[in-house]
Amino acid sequence: MISNMIKLENVNKYFGDLHVLKDVNLTVKEGEKLVIIGPSGSGKSTTVRCMNYLEEPTSGHVYIDGRELTHRNKTALIRETTSMVFQQFNLYPHMTVMKNLTLAPMKLHHKSKKEAEELACHYLDVVGLRDKAEAYPTTLSGGQQQRIAIARALCAETKIVLFDEPTSALDPETIQEVLDVMIKLAKENITMVVVTHEMGFARQVADRIVFMADGQIIEEGTPDHFFENPSNERVKQFLGKIIR
Amino acid sequence: MSGILSPQAWEKVWTFRGTFLLGLGNTIQVALLGLLLAFILGIIFGLMATGENKVLKVISRVYVELIQNTPLLLQLCFLYYAFAFSSHSLGILVSGMISLGVYHGAYIAEVVRAGIEAVPKGQFEAARSQGFSYVQRMFYIILPQSIKIILPPLVNQVVNMIKNTSCLYLIGGSDLISLTYSFVTGENTGGAYAPAYILSGVLFFCICFPLSTLASVWENSLKKRERRVVVQKKTALEGRV
Structure with missing residues (x-):
């Protein structure tokens, strides 16, 4: 059984009054290629930066390879x-x-x-x-x-x-x-885990694609599902703009 | 007797040249020891000002503001007389060294802080993402990059410190200014005002001018290099359009 390599649990992040991550839950399996896409300002970068504590979540938990990442152990755990x-x-x-x-x-x-x-x-x-x-x-x-x-x-x-x-x-x-x-x-x-705007790359490499908007994950799925028939209106709009 | 053109006055100064060299030696000694202390304090408090710990940040701020907003003379007299009258006299040289060190340490702390803050945020993040501890980040990655920014203003602080040794006069020091003053007012040596102060000034100038020239040459070459980088970036950007 393939284990979870990264797990975000109810992660919230505020910059001052700005609520940039809203209760994000996400798991990444060992060896998985996860691509995060979405409009700018949607919290994509903040999400990956929470995975190595360059940003520390305001609330919620981050687990790396089965261990919880904390302010205390971040340097050692990230190093490994x-x-x-x-x-x-x-x-x-x-x-x-x-x-x-x-x-x-x-x-x-x-x-x-x-x-x-x-x-x-x-x-x-x-x-x-x-x-x-x-x-x-x-x-x-x-x-x-x-x-x-x-x-x-x-x-x-x-x-x-x-x-x-x-x-x-x-x-x-x-x-x-x-x-x-x-x-x-x-x-x-x-x-x-790749944050990118390169849709060709996402399609070719991703095992799973996550779409973020306004600090939330609003759709996730395989590239095929994603590009061929996305269910969310917001995703359709985004893809319509980016792929011509 | 006291005129600039009086040969006797110049002769007197020449006869007592040893006094001036002694004063210069004392000035350099106090400046060097003070500098050592100032560097240590400056680096420690500069790092504290840029670190993540809020308490250390506040302590550093208080130190810098307190020292920069009171006169050096007051700090020197406080240190010397406070100890002298509590029967733990520190001595003139030690008092001078400590107060000059603490005073310039506050300015060097600001120089160090500015140097560290000039390093792009991405450098700190890259180092953190690799798992370097705070000390390792500073030592391997940040300080080697800030040193170029820090050096010119640091040399200026050295120049200021050498000149500020003249404050020792107030507590009866034997630095260059103090000895020059006792020379021109002395019973046997007095009178040769102009030549004595000219010599004293020349000695200060001979030490400080090369240092401040070094600092400005350094600063200019740094600016030129920055300009080159900006031009490179600009052409790269224009190439994209």
């Missing part, structure tokens, strides 16, 4: 279980690509320099940027930076990788190179 890829890449600009990739394995996962560098080279091969190991992030294109950021996330070898709009800050012509890497990853047994 999840990685994240950001819209703005967030590579460390004062370090080479190699240092970006080996920092966490060496300092947090107790690998030797040699082991960490072998790991880094392996994942640089996966994203096709082995030749950029000694480059500094700012000298790379957006697409390349994001592929490096994905490699950095993979170097932690966690069961869960979260993607928060990984292609939204990219030039149109570099989006595909990042999506290709993510499609490749989807064949592994990693649990992936």
